[in-house]
Amino acid sequence: MFADPDVTHVDGDVSPERDIETVVTELILADLQTLDKALPRLAKEAKFAKNPEKARTAEAAAAAQRLLDGGTPLSAGVAAAGVDLAALREPQLLTAKPFLYVFNMDTSELADEDLRKRLTGLVAPAGPSSWMPGPRPIYLGVRLGQRGVRVQLSGGLFSQFR
Numbered sequence: 802m803f804a805d806p807d808v809t810h811v812d813g814d815v816s817p818e819r820d821i822e823t824v825v826t827e828l829i830l831a832d833l834q835t836l837d838k839a840l841p842r843l844a845k846e847a848k849f850a851k852n853p854e855k856a857r858t859a860e861a862a863a864a865a866q867r868l869l870d871g872g873t874p875l876s877a878g879v880a881a882a883g884v885d886l887a888a889l890r891e892p893q894l895l896t897a898k899p900f901l902y903v904f905n906m907d908t909s910e911l912a913d914e915d916l917r918k919r920l921t922g923l924v925a926p927a928g929p930s931s932w933m934p935g936p937r938p939i940y941l942g943v944r945l946g947q948r949g950v951r952v953q954l955s956g957g958l959f960s961q962f963r
Contacts (some may be wrong), residue, residue: 817904821923825896829869832894836866837923839892854888861888869896872897875902900924 847859874896
């Protein structure tokens with residue numbers, strides 16, 4: 802989130818809210834595309850295989866598609882929607898996986914507790930649920946220099962790489 806005139810952003814300015822929304826939307830669209838291809842095959846397999854596991858997978862995939870159609874990633878809504886996540890292993894849906902949020906900040910931002918609370922609030926809707934712990938944002942400062950890369954984590958820990 803640090804301001805650096807040498808680092809450009811695709812949208813012209815840094816907005817964690819917008820960036821998170823954009824990434825989640827892209828993941829939802831990718832999952833919907835995966836389900837659009839998989840659902841006809843899963844329904845056919847469930848009908849002809851007479852296998853209860855196949856039927857469970859087809860039902861879970863249809864429920865996941867309804868949830869995603871509403872704009873909710875599986876990581877945030879699977880429990881409330883009653884989607885059987887264990888049955889969705891085969892499609893490998895991206896929004897069913899845990900999210901990792903990393904915020905690159907300068908030294909003063911790393912020390913700003915109010916900013917860190919605001920950013921933590923941005924990711925709070927993504928969890929926790931009964932099947933997956935909530936996301937834990939990572940706050941770090943990365944600086945490139947003549948002597949290598951310096952990485953500072955919130956809490957004052959740092960490493961330097963050459």
